[in-house]
Amino acid sequence: MFLSKSFGYALRGVLYVALLEPKGNKIKIEQMADKLAVPRHFLAKIMKKMVQEDILTSTKGPYGGFSLSPVTLQTKLLHLVKITDGMEQFNTCVLSLRKCNSKNPCPLHFQMLQIRDGMLAEFSKTSIGDLLDKKNPDFIKSISVI
Amino acid sequence: MFLSKSFGYALRGVLYVALLEPKGNKIKIEQMADKLAVPRHFLAKIMKKMVQEDILTSTKGPYGGFSLSPVTLQTKLLHLVKITDGMEQFNTCVLSLRKCNSKNPCPLHFQMLQIRDGMLAEFSKTSIGDLLDKKNPDFIKSISVI
DNA sequence: TTCAAAAAAGATATTCATGTCTTTTTTAGT
DNA sequence: ACTAAAAAAGACATGAATATCTTTTTTGAA
Numbered sequence: 001m002f003l004s005k006s007f008g009y010a011l012r013g014v015l016y017v018a019l020l021e022p023k024g025n026k027i028k029i030e031q032m033a034d035k036l037a038v039p040r041h042f043l044a045k046i047m048k049k050m051v052q053e054d055i056l057t058s059t060k061g062p063y064g065g066f067s068l069s070p071v072t073l074q075t076k077l078l079h080l081v082k083i084t085d086g087m088e089q090f091n092t093c094v095l096s097l098r099k100c101n102s103k104n105p106c107p108l109h110f111q112m113l114q115i116r117d118g119m120l121a122e123f124s125k126t127s128i129g130d131l132l133d134k135k136n137p138d139f140i141k142s143i144s145v146i
Numbered sequence: 147m148f149l150s151k152s153f154g155y156a157l158r159g160v161l162y163v164a165l166l167e168p169k170g171n172k173i174k175i176e177q178m179a180d181k182l183a184v185p186r187h188f189l190a191k192i193m194k195k196m197v198q199e200d201i202l203t204s205t206k207g208p209y210g211g212f213s214l215s216p217v218t219l220q221t222k223l224l225h226l227v228k229i230t231d232g233m234e235q236f237n238t239c240v241l242s243l244r245k246c247n248s249k250n251p252c253p254l255h256f257q258m259l260q261i262r263d264g265m266l267a268e269f270s271k272t273s274i275g276d277l278l279d280k281k282n283p284d285f286i287k288s289i290s291v292i
Numbered sequence: 293t294t295c296a297a298a299a300a301a302g303a304t305a306t307t308c309a310t311g312t313c314t315t316t317t318t319t320a321g322t
Numbered sequence: 323a324c325t326a327a328a329a330a331a332g333a334c335a336t337g338a339a340t341a342t343c344t345t346t347t348t349t350g351a352a
Contacts, residue, residue, distance in 0.1 A: 001235035002147060002258070005340070008241040015253065028298070039341050048300065061349030062297045089147035095154040099291065106288050107161065107277040108223075112148070115265050122257050131253040142252050145245060151310070174328070185311050194330060207319030208327045294352090301346070308339080316331070322324080 002119075006084040010046045011077070011131075012036050012143045017056060017066050018073065018132050019140060026065030037145055049083050055128075073129030081123060090116055148265075152230040156192045157223070157277075158182050158289045160202060163212050164219065164278050165286060172211030183291055195229050201274075219275030227269060236262050 016036060017027045029047060033040035047066060050056045057069045081087070093100035093109070100106040102113070133139050162182060163173045175193060179186035193212060196202045203215045227233070239246035239255070246252040248259070279285050 001149065001231060002262070003240050004147075005242060011254070012241055026298095030298090041343075042341055044299075045301090051299090058299060059349080060297085060299045060347075062295095063350065064298045064348085066299090085147060094149050095158055095289065096151060097289075097291070100288075104288070107279070107285075108157070111268050111272065115261070115268065116148070118264060119261050122261065126257065133253070139253075142246075142250070143241065143243075145243070172328095176328090187313075188311055190329075191331090197329090204329060205319080206317070206327085206329045209320065210318085210328045212329090296351095297349085299346105299348080301344100303342100303344075305342070306340080308337100310335100310337080312333100312335070314331100314333075316329105318327100318329080320325100320327085322326105 003081065004085050006042075006046055007080060009036075009038050009043055010050060010080045010084050011128075012038070013043060013047055014050060014056060014072065014075075014080070014128055015132060015143050016140075018068060018128060019134065021067045026059065026063065026067045028065045032066075035140075035144060046084065050080075053079070053083055055079065055083075073127060073132065075128045077123040077126050077128070077131075078120070090120060149227065150231050152188075152192055153227060155182075155184050155189055156196060156226045156230050157274075158184070159189060159193055160196060160218065160221075160226070160274055161278060161289050162286075163202060164214060164274060165280065167213045172205065172209070172213045174211045178212075181286075181290060192230065196226075199225070199229055201225065201229075219273060219278065221274045223269040223272050223274070223277075224266070236266055 013032060013036065016032055021027055029040060029044050032038070032047075033043050036043070047056065047058070051058045051066070054069050055072060055075050056066050058064070058066045093106055094112045095106045095108060097106050100109055102109065136142075159178060159182065162178055167173055175186060175190050178184070178193075179189050182189070193202065193204070197204045197212070200215050201218060201221050202212050204210070204212050239252055240258045241252045241254060243252050246255055248255065282288075
């Protein structure tokens with residue numbers, strides 16, 4: 001409920017790169033999957049999607065890996081949700097009723113509208129950079145072990 | 147996201163019974179599945195669960211069907227969520243981190259806490275009876291066609 | 293130019309929610 | 323007792339999210 005595992009992997013992945021890449025070398029998927037305790041190839045697919053969306057950059061070959069793009073830190077969480085979960089959930093009735101809308105509401109329409117709008121607002125205003133706390137020595141732990 | 151289809155079926159099912167059963171006969175699964183445009187046997191399983199939880203009553207055999215229990219209208223939506231989706235989602239970290247809690251928060255901990263608590267509060271206070279609007283001649287429509 | 297390292301891509305497997313079909317149990321009326 | 327109607331139960335099918343395994347492409351360095 002709320003969000004998929006893929007979203008969690010995406011966020012932890014990009015935060016990992018944002019935290020460690022500035023220290024030097026590019027980040028390898030092997031290392032990430034290890035440290036984040038996440039399925040390697042599944043993570044790789046999600047990372048690839050983020051690269052396609054310019055949320056990250058990547059280079060192949062020796063000394064390659066993932067690194068920040070010019071917009072990584074400004075990327076809103078909602079962009080990650082779009083990639084991993086899609087936006088449909090925010091527009092579709094919780095009772096799956098196609099005709100449901102504010103003129104013709106299902107019994108839960110306005111309650112769900114409020115909850116979803118709250119989430120939308122939060123995820124629209126929060127960026128990757130907002131979540132990144134380099135000053136906190138425990139930050140890496142807070143995204144690591146499942 | 148947010149809630150499963152099963153939850154939607156459960157809510158529409160119980161509202162359907164609450165709306166039509168007082169008018170006379172018990173409600174047959176066949177009729178419900180038809181009017182709600184929902185998979186018959188899948189709905190049957192969910193109705194059975196609600197009966198097991200005393201949210202509804204049922205009688206087998208000729209002239210049987212589903213009817214209200216003494217507590218149907220007082221049942222909170224959260225009870226339906228428990229049955230269909232489970233409560234785990236409200237207690238588990240959005241990033242699937244087992245160690246995440248308010249002392250040791252993941253980067254999204256407090257944002258998600260707020261959103262989930264909002265939803266919990268709403269679903270804890272709202273009952274089936276609260277959603278049932280018998281005065282509204284279009285109520286049946288608002289839970290009918292998918 | 294060849295080699296090895298790395299991401300990208302593709303193929304297959306597993307799990308879980310959802311959906312369908314069949315059989316069993318219960319029960320009211322004859 | 324018998325029959326038919328209805329829910330309950332069980333077996334099987336499908337689809338989507340998640341996970342694993344293999345092959346291809348790219349590229350830096352010797």
